[in-house]
Amino acid sequence: xxxxxHIVVCGSVVPDPLQTLEPIQTPTGPALKNEMMLPAVLDxxxxxxxxxxxxxxxxxxxxxxxxxxxxxGPKAKLQQVMMTIAQRVSFELVxxxxxxxxxxxxxxxxALLAETIQGIAGLDRSRLLVFGGWESASxxxxxxxxxxxxxxxxxxxxxxxxxxRIQADGSFEVLERIEGGRHQVSVCQGPPAVFGWATxxxxxxxxxxxxxxxxxxxxxxxxxxxxxxxxxxGGLHFLSASxxxxxxxxxxxxxxxxxxxxxxxxxxxxx
Amino acid sequence: MSQxxxxxxxxxxxxxxxxxxxxxxxxxxxxxxxxxxxxxxxxLIGGDVSAAAETIAGAGADRILAVAGPDFSSARYVSxxxxxxxxxxxAEAELILAPATSRFMRVLAGVAHRLNGCVDTxxxxxxxxxxxxxxxxxxxxxxxxxxGVIRRDARPWIVLLESGCHAAFTGMPGAAQVEQIPVTLPKxxxxxxxTGTRAPKSDVQTxxxxxxxxxxxxxxxxxxxxxxxxxxxQAEPLILDFLRVSGASLGGSxxxxxxxxxxxxxxxxxxxxxQVGQTGSTPRHPKGLSTCCHGEEPHVVGxxxxxxxRAVNLDPNxxxxxxxxxxxxxxxxxxVLAKLNVLLAQRSRTSPGLAPQGALVS
Numbered sequence: 001x002x003x004x005x006h007i008v009v010c011g012s013v014v015p016d017p018l019q020t021l022e023p024i025q026t027p028t029g030p031a032l033k034n035e036m037m038l039p040a041v042l043d044x045x046x047x048x049x050x051x052x053x054x055x056x057x058x059x060x061x062x063x064x065x066x067x068x069x070x071x072x073g074p075k076a077k078l079q080q081v082m083m084t085i086a087q088r089v090s091f092e093l094v095x096x097x098x099x100x101x102x103x104x105x106x107x108x109x110x111a112l113l114a115e116t117i118q119g120i121a122g123l124d125r126s127r128l129l130v131f132g133g134w135e136s137a138s139x140x141x142x143x144x145x146x147x148x149x150x151x152x153x154x155x156x157x158x159x160x161x162x163x164x165r166i167q168a169d170g171s172f173e174v175l176e177r178i179e180g181g182r183h184q185v186s187v188c189q190g191p192p193a194v195f196g197w198a199t200x201x202x203x204x205x206x207x208x209x210x211x212x213x214x215x216x217x218x219x220x221x222x223x224x225x226x227x228x229x230x231x232x233x234g235g236l237h238f239l240s241a242s243x244x245x246x247x248x249x250x251x252x253x254x255x256x257x258x259x260x261x262x263x264x265x266x267x268x269x270x271x
Numbered sequence: 272m273s274q275x276x277x278x279x280x281x282x283x284x285x286x287x288x289x290x291x292x293x294x295x296x297x298x299x300x301x302x303x304x305x306x307x308x309x310x311x312x313x314x315l316i317g318g319d320v321s322a323a324a325e326t327i328a329g330a331g332a333d334r335i336l337a338v339a340g341p342d343f344s345s346a347r348y349v350s351x352x353x354x355x356x357x358x359x360x361x362a363e364a365e366l367i368l369a370p371a372t373s374r375f376m377r378v379l380a381g382v383a384h385r386l387n388g389c390v391d392t393x394x395x396x397x398x399x400x401x402x403x404x405x406x407x408x409x410x411x412x413x414x415x416x417x418x419g420v421i422r423r424d425a426r427p428w429i430v431l432l433e434s435g436c437h438a439a440f441t442g443m444p445g446a447a448q449v450e451q452i453p454v455t456l457p458k459x460x461x462x463x464x465x466t467g468t469r470a471p472k473s474d475v476q477t478x479x480x481x482x483x484x485x486x487x488x489x490x491x492x493x494x495x496x497x498x499x500x501x502x503x504x505q506a507e508p509l510i511l512d513f514l515r516v517s518g519a520s521l522g523g524s525x526x527x528x529x530x531x532x533x534x535x536x537x538x539x540x541x542x543x544x545x546q547v548g549q550t551g552s553t554p555r556h557p558k559g560l561s562t563c564c565h566g567e568e569p570h571v572v573g574x575x576x577x578x579x580x581r582a583v584n585l586d587p588n589x590x591x592x593x594x595x596x597x598x599x600x601x602x603x604x605x606x607v608l609a610k611l612n613v614l615l616a617q618r619s620r621t622s623p624g625l626a627p628q629g630a631l632v633s
Binding site for chain 1: 290346347348349352372373374376377378380381383384385389390391392393407411412413414415416417418419420421422423424425457459460462463464465466467468469470476477478479480483484517543544545546551558560575579580581583587592593594595596597598599600601602603606607608609610611613614615618
């Protein structure tokens with residue numbers, strides 16, 4: 001049986017999905033117009049990973065468990081997002097003041113994350129679970145977690161995870177998304193392991209001001225201590241970055257009966 | 272820059288062929304190798320690759336390499352990474368092309384790290400640049416909102432290509448000369464055991480990646496209708512009947528699948544696996560029909576890669592459908608779907624040959 005987990009969640013900030021995004025060219029490559037002005041949220045998949053980590057530590061994983069949130073992003077944006085996230089679940093923030101751009105190189109980001117994780121004081125590798133999103137709403141490459149895992153020399157990796165079930169012997173059953181709306185089922189003997197989460201099954205936790213106050217005692221000092229770190233381009237060159245321009249001429253049909261519409265759709269489906 | 276190309280694939284779950292997307296990537300690899308005038312090597316991973324190798328024997332590759340055996344039959348990170356690494360090292364290719372299957376999406380980033388190379392995923396186009404021998408790739412950023420064209424300095428460069436973007440290789444099967452590469456797994460490989468697959472509990476298969484039609488259900492199905500009441504008891508059978516008679520794959524908007532997690536009144540068969548859009552999937556089907564959807568996710572992000580799009584919506588001014596759908600029907604989706612189910616069922620009875628792909632012919 002486990003003596004508790006040390007769960008490190010990797011998660012960054014992304015622009016609020018409802019914002020309009022416009023790429024611009026800068027001397028260092030593409031960026032988003034008014035990027036620092038756009039409201040940000042914790043990346044949706046990383047947020048699921050964080051909620052799953054909190055759930056795992058609260059249910060039967062032992063009181064010795066602990067959750068760290070390692071987050072690479074501009075300090076001001078991290079602070080803004082923490083005001084919300086810190087009220088939901090308990091964690092210790094490990095911020096890295098660097099770019100969270102979707103145009104940044106995944107290899108450089110992974111190197112920075114791995115180095116930061118290795119620098120966490122008191123982290124026990126024999127109890128280590130590295131969580132994160134299997135994709136992101138920025139770069140969306142789905143490669144960062146694997147690269148972090150390789151750098152940490154963790155060979156048990158799972159992507160598109162929707163569920164982890166801890167078994168009596170300390171092993172865990174993992175459900176990973178595969179093609180056709182199915183899950184692959186695996187059993188892993190135990191930590192260390194890397195999990196790139198899909199959406200899981202948990203609802204968003206409710207805001208809890210007490211949790212928020214407890215978190216903020218460590219979040220604010222951690223943010224103040226975070227030093228800016230430049231992220232190398234890693235030999236990645238952008239030749240262009242542009243929004244899709246396709247605009248369809250929509251035919252709006254208002255005057256047909258349900259039967260006529262059904263007839264038209266049936267013919268269209270059958271073509 | 273010289274660009275020896277490796278096409279890397281794994282056998283399908285059936286074990287006797289490759290996943291459909293692999294043949295598309297092979298088509299792209301052949302085209303690129305012709306453009307660049309380079310050698311093509313094929314690498315295969317699986318329990319037994321002989322039958323799959325025969326299906327691509329006509330591709331004219333210089334070598335066909337394989338890592339095969341019981342240890343490599345299931346999709347497990349540690350064994351797949353070891354197998355892919357061994358093939359890549361043997362092939363000594365600068366450019367490695369692979370399909371973006373769940374199996375390779377799990378493992379090839381790690382392989383790129385081991386090879387001291389780089390990786391890019393969700394690539395839709397790969398073409399030779401004007402600079403002789405160089406290659407540029409196109410992929411989406413910010414969840415299909417910004418299209419980037421990139422080039423990489425590092426080699427080897429592993430590129431995972433999306434399905435539905437390239438013409439598939441259609442050569443005749445034949446005898447294949449396969450070079451087996453021995454791989455000894457570390458002891459740690461046995462820490463994880465793949466025990467099988469599991470489908471969500473449901474009376475009907477709702478996700479069909481190969482379907483011609485994507486049916487997107489929005490949260491409107493669970494909202495109060497004109498009589499001031501919700502009609503879930505009608506919505507569920509209507510949608511399930513439609514999936515049966517049309518053979519469509521089911522997608523759901525985020526608001527709808529989130530209701531499932533929040534224990535609200537929901538469609539029982541709808542899970543997060545069905546979600547399309549910003550935080551869901553962006554499936555590739557030739558046609559898409561959205562119903563009761565109002566929002567950016569289903570209309571903009573969710574069907575970015577759907578070719579022909581129609582929507583049924585009560586709001587004639589739905590800004591999300593306008594400009595994104597080819598046709599917007601202003602109507603009650605409950606009524607339209609009921610009539611549509613009858614029509615499609617009649618059609619499948621009278622002309623089974625005309626029934627849509629995957630439809631249940633009674």
